[in-house]
């Protein structure tokens with residue numbers, strides 16, 4: 626579900642840094658810029674898979690910084706998932722490695738993208754600045770045109786209150802479904818499923834404390850304990866709403 630984002634003027638926030646790495650989420654931000662500028666999302670024969678309006682926007686940030694001697698770089702990871710809200714541990718490590726050479730990271734993405742960067746860089750001196758404001762959720766129609774051009778027609782932006790309610794609802798429903806899959810009907814924990822679920826968070830091994838916690842997930846009536854499940858997921862680096 627694309628988030629609707631609006632570029633922010635962060636020149637004042639960046640004025641004290643000598644080097645800035647621009648980390649962009651290659652999903653919602655290019656879509657929003659294309660819609661806001663009424664320009665194509667993809668024009669394959671002109672810009673490849675890059676979105677012209679978004680590339681121009683990145684250049685408009687870099688140029689004034691470089692004119693006053695600030696070193697800039699860019700980072701956008703497309704595989705295995707382009708979405709910063711779903712980055713793998715490997716992708717987070719890539720950011721950590723790149724950000725070592727910079728004083729600040731400017732995130733072009735939503736609050737969740739900024740959170741991914743903050744969490745990844747929390748033990749470094751690198752400052753994380755969010756360069757886009759989350760306005761709400763976008764609903765748009767994709768239009769395919771010849772040759773290999775994709776346009777987006779924005780139908781509606783659901784403002785933030787609705788977004789928050791939607792996110793909370795989706796988060797709560799997902800949590801409940803996931804937890805229900807971890808307990809059998811007679812209230813016994815299904816370790817096989819739990820392990821699979823945790824492995825989907827890039828977790829390969831479990832400490833004794835985590836195993837002990839898993840054993841306590843399921844109550845007498847087969848009801849999982851949301852609080853303990855949440856604690857374990859957070860330990861795995863999963864962000865639970």
Ligand code: SF4
Pocket residue numbers: 626627628650651652653654707708709710711734735736737738
């Ligand atoms: S991190 Fe935010 S901006 Fe990026 S794909 Fe996820 S919701 Fe969209």
